Amino acid sequence: MAEPKRIPDGMQVFSMVSGQARIEDEADFVIIGSGAGGATAARVLTDAGHSVILVEEGPYVPVKERGYDVWTGFRSSWRDCGFQVAEGRLFLPIIQGMGVGGTTTMNGAICHRMKPELHAEWVRDHKLPENLSFEEFSRIYDRVDQELQIAPAPEEVLGRHNTLLRDGLQAIGFSHNPIRRNVVGCQGSSRCIQGCPTAAKQSMDQTYLPFALRKGARLYAECRVSKIVRVNGRAGLVEAQFVSSPDRLKGPKATFRARRAVLLAASAIQTPLLLAASGIGKESGLVGQRFQCHPGISLLGEFEEPVRMWESVTQGYESTHLWTDRLKFETVSIPLDNAAARFDGYGKKLMENVERLGHLACWGVHVRSEAHGRIYRDFMGRTRIKYDMTDGDVVRLKRGLKLMAKMLFAAGAKTVMPGVHGLPKRMDHPDQMEALDQLDNSPNRYHGIASHMFGTAVMGADRKRSVVGFDGQVHEMPGLYVLDSSTFPTNLGVNPQNSIIAWSWLCSEKLA
Numbered sequence: 001m002a003e004p005k006r007i008p009d010g011m012q013v014f015s016m017v018s019g020q021a022r023i024e025d026e027a028d029f030v031i032i033g034s035g036a037g038g039a040t041a042a043r044v045l046t047d048a049g050h051s052v053i054l055v056e057e058g059p060y061v062p063v064k065e066r067g068y069d070v071w072t073g074f075r076s077s078w079r080d081c082g083f084q085v086a087e088g089r090l091f092l093p094i095i096q097g098m099g100v101g102g103t104t105t106m107n108g109a110i111c112h113r114m115k116p117e118l119h120a121e122w123v124r125d126h127k128l129p130e131n132l133s134f135e136e137f138s139r140i141y142d143r144v145d146q147e148l149q150i151a152p153a154p155e156e157v158l159g160r161h162n163t164l165l166r167d168g169l170q171a172i173g174f175s176h177n178p179i180r181r182n183v184v185g186c187q188g189s190s191r192c193i194q195g196c197p198t199a200a201k202q203s204m205d206q207t208y209l210p211f212a213l214r215k216g217a218r219l220y221a222e223c224r225v226s227k228i229v230r231v232n233g234r235a236g237l238v239e240a241q242f243v244s245s246p247d248r249l250k251g252p253k254a255t256f257r258a259r260r261a262v263l264l265a266a267s268a269i270q271t272p273l274l275l276a277a278s279g280i281g282k283e284s285g286l287v288g289q290r291f292q293c294h295p296g297i298s299l300l301g302e303f304e305e306p307v308r309m310w311e312s313v314t315q316g317y318e319s320t321h322l323w324t325d326r327l328k329f330e331t332v333s334i335p336l337d338n339a340a341a342r343f344d345g346y347g348k349k350l351m352e353n354v355e356r357l358g359h360l361a362c363w364g365v366h367v368r369s370e371a372h373g374r375i376y377r378d379f380m381g382r383t384r385i386k387y388d389m390t391d392g393d394v395v396r397l398k399r400g401l402k403l404m405a406k407m408l409f410a411a412g413a414k415t416v417m418p419g420v421h422g423l424p425k426r427m428d429h430p431d432q433m434e435a436l437d438q439l440d441n442s443p444n445r446y447h448g449i450a451s452h453m454f455g456t457a458v459m460g461a462d463r464k465r466s467v468v469g470f471d472g473q474v475h476e477m478p479g480l481y482v483l484d485s486s487t488f489p490t491n492l493g494v495n496p497q498n499s500i501i502a503w504s505w506l507c508s509e510k511l512a
């Protein structure tokens, strides 16, 4: 057996070992990935009395090892130290967690339900059946609300950073609300992205994973799956190898046998890579295709009054007023190491900017973009993501940025730093942002990121036009199920973790 580490409630995670030739284990279900999709499946299946093995590439990072600085988080539990990019005219960072709890350990705790309008679109255009009705999704959303204690961020922890966005939205007449979040006793320390230092965030490592482990699940961390293999025509074996974190030293190989099914929840980037490595995708040609995301851009605004981003909930306020126009606005508090990358100047000038950090607000807009990209491994075995925003996406982005500048000035900002190539570094009037319209629609003028991914193993009834069925089962490999947002026919326009949880729950319930 591998060396055990402790996670909450004294549960054990089996991690990297040296000196052992091979590790083998067997259970009813083998789950690949321990994030929103994988942990939820483990929660549902162990609750129904099934034996479960979870295999996770990243390490378990205990709460006490989380730091304030971004680098500690990057090193321990961000995939490729945060340097994974989508290649197009713009190099767009694609940010993902890689650790026990997946990306939920470093996300903003925002909990959104899918919009009913979007669900109706999926029913109309993608023929979603009755077992995936909006009522079914809502039944799970309600349950998860209770279990993960989801509620709007209370006034006491919003801090000025979030209430300023409220002021700005109010001033331009947009609807707005405090963000619904999965937290208990959040102190507004603004460190969600580095990993909550007080375990207030109800991420999977604090909730569904300890639940499943208490019920007997076994979790192998720092163990990378390379392939899913058929046994008697069905998915039956998972091949993996221990790889230490952060130095990536290779350890023993491992084989996990699934008596009933293999559940793949490695995220919309890694899931299609594993499918392709397991020989899947020939019938539809769609594995790794149709990659969609929500490119997001932030603006910095400087206020006379203190803002002190670090004394607020990381992401506490939002507006979905323009959801139908494919835009969503939200606060995103960033630590000094991130903010400094946006400051102009160096030496004394940089230090002057750093001194003003307490007066900065950082607000983001993300676009429900139309562009489709693709994911594949190149001949060197490296992950490649090809993605380019369309003209329409950039036009929407410009609109979002102009509106956000308006909000910042309306809330009292003296200066806005747009960070757009072709615009002045600092602006002191919202009209200056109109110059955006004079710029061409090249995405590489912007410094976006994307952290919500979809569509790379799409669901559907027709095996020539989809990768998995409406129960999550892979058409080309019975006994293999995809339980993450790879299966979503489109992007959501809102933050996805709750809908990934709901999808995984619905499929797992059926399997149980």
Ligand SMILES: Cc1cc2nc3c(=O)[nH]c(=O)nc-3n(C[C@H](O)[C@H](O)[C@H](O)COP(=O)(O)OP(=O)(O)OC[C@H]3O[C@@H](n4cnc5c(N)ncnc54)[C@H](O)[C@@H]3O)c2cc1C
Pocket: 032, 033, 034, 035, 036, 037, 038, 055, 056, 057, 058, 095, 096, 097, 098, 099, 100, 101, 102, 103, 104, 106, 107, 108, 109, 110, 111, 112, 193, 223, 224, 225, 226, 265, 266, 267, 268, 270, 271, 274, 315, 451, 452, 453, 484, 485, 495, 496, 497, 498, 500
């Ligand atoms: C900075 C940031 C903030 C975010 N904020 C929010 C938010 O506030 N609200 C929201 O709804 N969403 C947010 N998201 C997105 C959200 O967290 C993710 O969409 C969600 O966690 C995805 O769930 P998943 O199960 O598909 O993948 P993940 O949660 O990423 O889990 C997948 C796991 O699979 C593992 N894995 C991958 N390949 C292998 C392999 N070969 N072998 C073994 N294991 C493997 C990975 O290491 C990872 O741990 C945010 C994302 C980021 C990056």
Ligand code: SF4
Pocket: 109, 183, 185, 186, 187, 188, 189, 190, 191, 192, 193, 195, 196, 197, 198, 199, 200, 201, 312, 313, 314
């Ligand atoms: S704001 Fe701070 S205390 Fe609240 S969930 Fe995020 S990291 Fe934890």
